[in-house]
Amino acid sequence: MNGATYRKEAVVVCDFEDDTPMFGSVSEILMTEHVQGECLLVISSLVTVAYRHHHHAYEVLATTSSTVFFQPQNLLDYHPLVCTQIKSNLLLVSIKYHMFS
Secondary structure, three states: OOOOOOOOOOEEEEEEEOOEEEEEEEEEEEEOOOOOOOEEEEEEEEEEEEEEOOOOEEEEEEEEEEEEEEOHHHOOOOOOEOEEEEOOOEEEEOOOOOOOO
């Protein structure tokens, strides 16, 4: 969609709570039989902990408690993001521009 390529483990913005983006990680990509090229993203929720100013990124925690389904056109932002692991347990998601809820 709009030139974006989605892959497993890509991070997307699913929602906003209190002006904080809520992220999810693509766990599966399902293709539909009815419309060629249409897909459904299976998203595992990530918990947003805090914005880390010195990294210019959001700290997130992986969770297995929640799975949601999105069509790419229904995401708040269609750009896939990357989750980077720093040290042994710190996961960071960086966005390249300010997003408004």
